[in-house]
């Protein structure tokens with residue numbers, strides 16, 4: 464969201480809506496009675512470009528106040544009138560725990576969240592994860608999202624910018640979820656959708672819920688490097704740090720085993736899923752390995768396009784599934800030949816170019832999933848060989864890294880220390896937070912369904 468989309472002073476809600484959303488009448492009585500709900504407004508003031516307080520005061524609060532004072536029946540919605548600001552890193556978990564403590568049977572907990580994916584992640588974990596690692600059930604939660612983070616992957620997944628219904632440049636763009644909640648009657652598709660979740664078990668016994676991504680390899684390591692750059696290169700703005708970090712990490716490969724549970728594999732030649740049985744073991748090295756519950760990690764980084772609500776292969780609502788996306792360099796013949804003749808460094812260096820091409824295709828509408836090598840294992844426009852990128856949809860998976868075989872960086876001038884290199888072989892990223900699996904550690908991930916969390920879209 465750009466700063467131009469945030470009013471510099473409080474809007475007059477009726478005029479704002481009349482100008483930008485004439486099809487929405489917030490004062491209209493909904494035909495069906497709405498369930499008793501309790502609203503908590505949660506605001507992370509430091510997410511993204513720190514615009515949340517201004518967006519609340521000048522846009523969202525006026526619209527919410529107008530709704531509460533003008534709609535004919537709002538007695539179903541309790542709100543104290545207060546905003547819960549996150550006070551520090553990880554404070555979203557405290558707020559989530561507090562909401563769980565105060566939740567009442569027969570009442571929905573509606574959470575209006577100003578922040579990015581990290582804020583949603585913390586609130587959900589505080590709300591649903593018990594200390595003993597079990598997932599709390601029985602609380603009915605509805606999320607209403609205001610995208611004030613950096614990437615806002617979940618938000619743009621629900622409201623794809625490429626859809627004519629959700630233009631990202633519109634002044635309404637940060638309000639799509641809120642308007643669905645306040646006025647479900649305005650569109651036949653407005654409803655609270657089940658929120659896909661994944662339960663991640665770390666070797667320490669800790670369990671973490673994710674709503675966006677569990678990853679390793681390049682994705683996890685570039686986040687790690689980007690964190691270092693935050694201090695070393697403060698001049699890098701926005702997502703620029705991630706691009707510099709990606710260049711540093713691109714020559715690295717990760718060894719290990721991926722064990723997929725009940726996978727279906729995407730076949731680009733038929734554009735459909737193919738069942739793979741109960742289990743499939745996929746061996747490294749990997750250049751890229753992410754599992755995703757959403758279609759994108761940024762507005763236009765469409766890494767898992769089949770999860771998009773616009774895709775014919777989209778999961779059915781409430782389905783417990785995760786999409787896994789992998790790039791394995793040895794599927795490319797030229798790279799394999801170099802490795803087989805002992806020219807590993809050259810192979811890694813050569814594969815970096817291929818990786819950038821795939822990245823370009825991800826940004827270009829998610830075309831990467833259909834790229835194929837030809838019969839010889841080379842790139843070809845009409846390839847009939849192996850897919851360049853592998854995509855599975857599964858119910859869960861295990862990642863068992865081979866921590867003895869971390870690969871050096873391509874460029875010797877950027878080579879990390881031994882301990883940093885070993886750490887990078889073991890790192891996993893769970894919705895942006897990084898965890899070290901330790902030597903011989905395994906990450907276990909399970910898709911969950913029906914945990915009572917819904918999101919307005």
Ligand SMILES: Nc1ncnc2c1ncn2[C@@H]1O[C@H](COP(=O)(O)OP(=O)(O)OP(=O)(O)O)[C@@H](O)[C@H]1O
Nearest residue numbers: 510511549550552553579580581582612613614615
């Ligand atoms: N008051 C605060 N001061 C400092 N950090 C905070 C505060 N409140 C929350 N945080 C931290 O801010 C971090 C960033 O939040 P969030 O992930 O929502 O935004 P983002 O990283 O900009 O967006 P995205 O995850 O969508 O890219 C979270 O990890 C959270 O712990």
